[in-house]
Amino acid sequence: MVQVQTDDFDAGAIIHELKKSTNSIGAIVSFIGLVREFSHQDNIDSMTLEHYPGMTESVLHKIEADAIQRWDLLATSIIHRVGNLKAGDNIVLVATAAAHRKQAFEAAQYIMDILKTEAPFWKKEHTANGDHWVESKDSDLAEKDRWKS
């Protein structure tokens, strides 16, 4: 399941839904990304998450489909918020369900590594010292390389 939304999400409810989806689940792994309170020594008051309606969802669907196929997942949820978020707010949830923990852990890491480098979202941080667009990190691009098969 892929969802791009402005509203907050309830991680517990989403995991509950995953559990109900099939009997064969032996492992569920979930990751939540949050708006950090500090960045480059500035207090972040809020953040704006911009996206490309249409392309964002289709890229997330493709990442999900690749993960399901590669790790034989039984269910997945990817939820990413957009719009204006405050420090401490939830940004993204990735949850993976599989027969065993190795698949669930690896798939969740894969989804996040690929999402961070390919999904069309852009973050703008608002601080007391001004606004600035977050820059992509070389380390994120390097993380993506480990998944090349």
Added chain:
Amino acid sequence: MIQIFYFASIREQLDCSTEEISLTDNIRTISELKHFLSARGDRWHDIFDASNQGVLFSINQEIARSHQAISDGDEIAFFPQVTGG
């Protein structure tokens, strides 16, 4: 006509979120489109000059390469490296 979208810092620098342009004989690929946009000068040149490697682009919502062809009715987008998650 093609529809062009600009996102994030590129949109802000150009002060333009979207526009429609007619395809001409000179604009058949992404590379040629960038050349056309760069010729507008100032910030358009800064962003779309061939020396700037930081701009990504898509054709009909799929990531594209410079040599890829553009057709009438296509949706093109230009954006910086993504920072979601």
